[in-house]
Amino acid sequence: MKNTSKAATLESMFPLLGFEQGFLISKEADITACFKVRLPEIFTVGTEEYETIHSTWHKAIKTLPDYTVVCKQDWFIKEDYQPDLNREDQSFLGRSYQLHFNERPFLNHYCYLYLTATTKERMRKQSNFSSLCRGSLVAKERQDSETLSRFAEAVSQFERIINDSGLLSMVRMEEEELLGDRRGQGLLSKYLTLQNDQAGVLQDLHLGAKEMRVGNKRLCVHTLSDTDDLPEIVRSETRYEKLSTDRSDCMLSFAAPVGLLLSCNHIYNQYLFIDNSDDNLRKFEKTARNMHSLGRYSRSNQINREWIEKYLNEAHSYGQASIRAHFNVMCWAEDPVELKQAKNDTGSALVVMDCIPRLNTTDAATLYWAGIPGNAGDFPSEESFYTFMESALCFFNGETNYRNSPSPFGIKMSDRLTGKPVHLDLSDLPMKKGIITNRNKFVLGPSGSGKSFFTNHMVEQYYQQGAHVLLVDTGNSYQGLCELIKGKTKGKDGVYFTYTEDNPISFNPFHTDDRVFDIEKKESIKTVILTLWKRDDEPPTRSEEVALSNAVNLYIDLLKKDIIHLPSFNGFYEFVRDEYSQVLAEKKVREKDFDLANFLNVLEPYYKGGEYDYLLNSDKQLDLLSKRFIVFEIDAIKDHRILFPVVTIIIMEVFINKMRRLKGIRKMILIEEAWKAIAKEGMAEYIRYLFKTVRKFFGEAVIVTQEVDDIIHSPIVKESIINNSDCKILLDQRKYMNKFDDIQKMLGLTEKQRGQILSINQNNDPSRLYKEVWIGLGGIHSGVYATEVSPQQYLAFTTEEAEKLEVMQLAAQLGGDIEAAIRQITALKQENND
Structure with a gap:
């Protein structure tokens, strides 16, 4: 049977003529400036910011001349996450993370803005005058140079107002981005194929009354083109109930339901037609008079006159500009069942906005054609x-999806809406931009909130990016990760210190690989010995400090000259007992100035044969300066009156030594609940020193706590930690709901940040295993992210005793290979699930 449907080539019907001087030129002589727009990330904007965004759009659009069409076009395209698996230095856990998210579907957002200068006649044309209905198009005479110059100046002012807002930004699109080049298709081709990849191929367009297709993609268009379909009240923002509580609000833009919350392929078109406002009002005045004259014949005429009068009163009383507007949601799918679902979802989204959904089949093709970038005049x-x-701008979509930080360094978190991995820099880029002044972090989360998973996930990524990581723990939270690193590096990294009766913790404060003893090292040794020698309430005299300092310096000189080959506390004790006693005798140092016998007697328990002879005489000769991942697990000794102070000093000395000597290398010290014990033992000065000084040495100090009372009542936390931690990280705070006012006051949180924090884990996807976390940077940027890890990472990070035991027992059977054990367990679980 012969095909009788009308057909034409795209070339003959295409409404655009070319690109000149930064503008798209249509065959009807319209000129269009095209921009890419950057919106704030979803769930990061509060009421005040939405009001500012609304005001910014209003100020910018007021600069445009009459007979300008503003078309804001938001694309929401389904895409799959493509993992980075080509890195040669990728770790086992890093690769498992990437594979876990392989082809994870998510909705990607692209925002464009088209400013089109047209004419009064073109603004009034109806659908039957569209270029889509012409047999052919003939290029008309272009706009004169003066018109183009005035419009270009207005566009520049528009762009400057948007970019100066601090919340929005826009970038002019170049010819290659619009028209494409050899590397791929441009925006015009992407629109005509409804796909965002670079290899799109133009397909047939079927523009029928019953169905519209772009290739195999079937389209449906819902329109907001009648005031009867709109809500009585519109706002710049709306309360998102799923993430709000009775004590907090989560705000989204009024149009968010047809934005990222609508999970199908769609384009949300927002049109503003800037007519001459005075002409519009004069026309309404005339219409109102006619309605008044005809009011006696029809009550509807009386009602219409009243509505027109209200409109005119509003315009004249508040200086409102009269414009025209239109909004439509264009969604598509290849599968008819999927298209039907998309239609239902779009209709439901419009109902959520208190709008009446209208499925437009009559003008669907014309609306699609007018949506071509540069063809808004049609x-x-x-x-x-x-x-x-002001009312029309409330329908502008106001947020985008989570963005990756444009920085090579950072950690991987997940978009809380779709689960897509997001690269997040919490240190370098915020420092460079002045958002934060230090890299220190404060982490607060109750037991079971996912705190250990987050910190394991963070420190593992820091380590893989070359940082030196030192952890002080009180619950074996990092044992699995440490053992994994140790096995992978064959003992070069992954040092785990813990205290048991069979294998007590031990050090050698006098050992260094390179025999370099700087001031920090010497002071650390003297501090250790003073701690063993004197009680907290018994400060040393000046003469005793000098005598001890001389003894340490003389012993170190012997080490440097290689006279003493195996440095240890035993050697130092013998040196003081034998050689240094002669030095004191020669100097005639009196017993009351330095009681040598008392000194040796008090330190005897730490000399060979004494009760604590293991503590400072380690025979491993381990220099921790070169070790990049070190864990001190001190739960067993945190209440020990003698061991804990010494171990604490040595831990701090290890990190301070790294801090001072490792130039240009990133360092991190993370202290879990142990900081409370450190503070109790009079070691608070170390914390104060760390938090105030570490930023100068490319380092960061992290404090982790789970007790809310600790931050409310502790002056150490308030003065030293919180005030010197520009990055604050909070996990699920619902257990602390009744105390959260105090937390908010202590941390200086805004109402927006309060709403973000109390929204944590309120609407989690049951198909994914994750916990959410709030991250605030310098009081300027904040957001909620998901900590989702792979099954392999879960086994490495878990703190559940049964799961840890299963991994360790299997690793013991496999010769201590933690990685092989994790691979075997995850493979077995995968088989059972399949």
Whole structure:
């Protein structure tokens, strides 16, 4: 059977003529400036920011001349996450993380803005005058140079106002981005194929009354083109109930339901038609008089006159500009069942906005055609409605999805809406931009909130990116990760210190690989010995300090000259007992100035044969300066009156030594609940020193706590930690709901940040295993992210005793290979699930 449907080539019908001087030129002589727009990330904007965004759009659009069409086009395209598996230095856990998210579907957002200068006649044309209905198009005479110059100046002012707002930004699109080049298709081709990849191929367009297709993609268009379909009240923002509580609000833009919350392929078109406002109002005045004259014949005429009068009163009383507007949601799918679902979802989203959904089949093709970038002048005027600019701007989509930090360094978190991995820099880029002044972090989360998973996930990524990581723990939270690193590096890294009766913790404070003893090292040794020698309430005299300092310096000189080959506390004790006693005798140092016998007697328990002879005489000769991942697990000794102070000093000395001597290398010290014990033992000065000084040495100090009372009542936390931690990280705070006012006051949180924190884990996807975490940077940027890890990472990070035991027992059977044990367990679980 012969095909009788009308057909034409795209080339003959295409409405655009070319690209000149930064503008798209249409065959109807319209000129269009095209921009890419950057919106704030979703769930990071509060009421005040939404008001500022609304005001910014309003100020910018007011600079545009009459007969300008503003078309904001938000694309929401389904894409799959493509993992980075080509890195040669990728770790076992890093690769498992990437594979876990392989082809994870998510909705990607692209925002474009088209400013089109057209004419009064073109603004009034209806759908039957669209270029889509012409047999052929003939290029008309272009706009004169003066018109183009005025419009270009207005566009520049528009761009400057948007970019100066601090919340929005826009970048002019170049010719290659619009028209494409050899590397791939441009925006025009992407629109005509409804796909965002670079290899799109133009397909047939079927523009029928019953169905519209772009290749195999079937389209449906819901329109907001009549005031009867709109809500009585519109706002710049709305409360998102799923993430709000009775004590907090989570805010989204009014149009968010047809934005990222609508999980199908769609384009949300927002049109504003800037007519001459005075002409519009004069026309309404005339219409109102006619309605008044005809009011006696029809009550509807009386009602219409009243509505027109209200509109005119509003315009004249508040100086409102009369414009026309139109909004439509264009979604598509290849599968008819999927398209039906998309239609239902779009209709439901419009209902959430208190709008009446209208599925437009009559003008679907014309609306699609007018949506071509640069062709807004072809929009059918009968599909628009009169309103005020402030009201129309409430329908602008106001947020985008989570963005990756443009920085090579960072950690991987997940988008809380879709689960897509997000690269997040919490240190370098915020420092460079002045958002933070230090890299220190404060982490607060109750038991079971996912705190250990987050900190394991963070320190593992820091380590893989070359950082030196030192952890002080009180619960074996990092044992699995440490053992994994130790096995992978064959003992070069992954040092785990813990205290048991069979294998007590031991050090050698006098050992260094390179025999370099700087001031920090010498002071650390003297501090250790003083701690063993004197009680907290018994400060040394000046003469005793000098005598001890001389003894340490003389012993170190012997080490440097290689006279003493195996440095240890035993050797130092013998040196003081034998050689240094002669030095004191020669100097005639009196017993009351330095009681040598008392000194040796008090330190005897730490000399060979004494009760604690293991503590400072380690025979491993381990220099921790070169070790990049070190864990001190001190739960067994945190209440020990003698061991704990010494171990604490040595831990701090290890990190301070790294801090001072490792130039240009990133360092991190993370102290879990142990900081409370450190503070109790009079070691608070170390914390104060760390938090105030570490930033100068490319380092960061992290304090982790789970007790809310600790931060409310501790002056150490308030003065030293919180005030010197520009990055604050909070996990699920619902257990502390009744105390959260105190937390908010202590941390200086805004109402927006309060709403973000109390929204944590309120609407988690049951198909994914994750916990959410709030991250605030310098009081300027904050957001909620998901900590989702692979099954392999879960086994490495878990703190559940049964799961840890299963991994360790299997690793013991495999010769201590933690990685092989994790691989075997995850493979077995995968088989059982399949």
